[in-house]
Amino acid sequence: MTPIIEIHNLKKRYAPNAESREGNLAVKGINLDIERGEIFSLLGPNGAGKTTTISMMSGLLTPTEGDVIIDGHSIVKEPIEVKKRIGVVPQEIALYPELSARGNLEFFGKMYGLSGADLARRCDEVLEFIGLKDRQRERIDTFSGGMKRRVNIGVGLLHRPLVVFMDEPTVGVDPQSRRSILDAVKELNRQGMTVLYTTHYMEEAEELSDRVGIIDHGELIACGKEGDLIQQVGEKDAILLKIGEKAAEALEIVRRVPGIDSATFEDGDDGKVRALAGRGRRALPAVLKALDDSGFLPQSIEVIEPNLESVFLHLTGRALRD
Numbered sequence: 001m002t003p004i005i006e007i008h009n010l011k012k013r014y015a016p017n018a019e020s021r022e023g024n025l026a027v028k029g030i031n032l033d034i035e036r037g038e039i040f041s042l043l044g045p046n047g048a049g050k051t052t053t054i055s056m057m058s059g060l061l062t063p064t065e066g067d068v069i070i071d072g073h074s075i076v077k078e079p080i081e082v083k084k085r086i087g088v089v090p091q092e093i094a095l096y097p098e099l100s101a102r103g104n105l106e107f108f109g110k111m112y113g114l115s116g117a118d119l120a121r122r123c124d125e126v127l128e129f130i131g132l133k134d135r136q137r138e139r140i141d142t143f144s145g146g147m148k149r150r151v152n153i154g155v156g157l158l159h160r161p162l163v164v165f166m167d168e169p170t171v172g173v174d175p176q177s178r179r180s181i182l183d184a185v186k187e188l189n190r191q192g193m194t195v196l197y198t199t200h201y202m203e204e205a206e207e208l209s210d211r212v213g214i215i216d217h218g219e220l221i222a223c224g225k226e227g228d229l230i231q232q233v234g235e236k237d238a239i240l241l242k243i244g245e246k247a248a249e250a251l252e253i254v255r256r257v258p259g260i261d262s263a264t265f266e267d268g269d270d271g272k273v274r275a276l277a278g279r280g281r282r283a284l285p286a287v288l289k290a291l292d293d294s295g296f297l298p299q300s301i302e303v304i305e306p307n308l309e310s311v312f313l314h315l316t317g318r319a320l321r322d
């Protein structure tokens, strides 16, 4: 089946300004296919180019080079056809503060060409979906950040898009709204919608995504299923054991345990042993048994498994969140 989204050599150079005389090349030639029914997360730190990419995909910014094909239509050549098919939830909340939640949905619904009974029904459905039916008559400027976010998401769904782009929809919201937004993304996907989700939270990408693209400095530096990305970088699990006295002896014992590839003192703490293993949790019982046989009882035990953060660190030498 052809992908629902095809990104071809997408580039954006912003106009020259005081900071950059030749103009900032914010997106440097991204190629990416997204399949029908996927939740795809674009994970990257501040300034990576997520919003610039989404803005070009939704026709808000003209690409400097390249194109995006959505459901067979080019955003460059057929923006109207594309816009019928996509719902956009922008990073910055775009609502009229003095209108009610329903007032905003009605306003944006009319812009999408909905009217009459269809518009009313769609507003009801969307209000139900975002969990704000009982607050629909209240003004946006009396809403919490999380409630505004949910209305912002509702606006993006009004015209029953095939694909929805959500640009960091959980930034600055309370934990409860965050939970409800993540659940809403899963529910939309369950109903068949393809979702492109941007975030700089590794945990969100891990929870939601079928596949993840890691973006940094305008380039897609990795793309795939979380497990495959972690495997590709070849990071091992680490077992951290706080030993205290006679840790050198414990280190020698741990090193010889089957399943342990290597063991060293933790940087700057020679009371602590760091052992590496292909499967840390699997190796742990034998490690504890061997230590116990020699009279060692660790004060603390931690198994650290590589995650998307480790993949980012491995590829860039930096942490995802600074």
Ligand SMILES: Nc1ncnc2c1ncn2[C@@H]1O[C@H](COP(=O)(O)OP(=O)(O)OP(=O)(O)O)[C@@H](O)[C@H]1O
Pocket: 014, 015, 024, 026, 044, 045, 046, 047, 048, 049, 050, 051, 052, 053, 091, 200
């Ligand atoms: N209108 C603009 N003019 C010039 N440079 C811009 C403009 N908008 C963004 N940039 C630059 O482009 C780069 C990518 O920015 P973008 O907003 O796409 O990143 P992002 O991944 O969405 O970041 P965040 O997580 O902070 O939202 C940054 O270096 C940013 O400073």
Ligand SMILES: [Mg+2]
Pocket: 050, 051, 052, 091, 167, 168
């Ligand atoms: Mg952004």
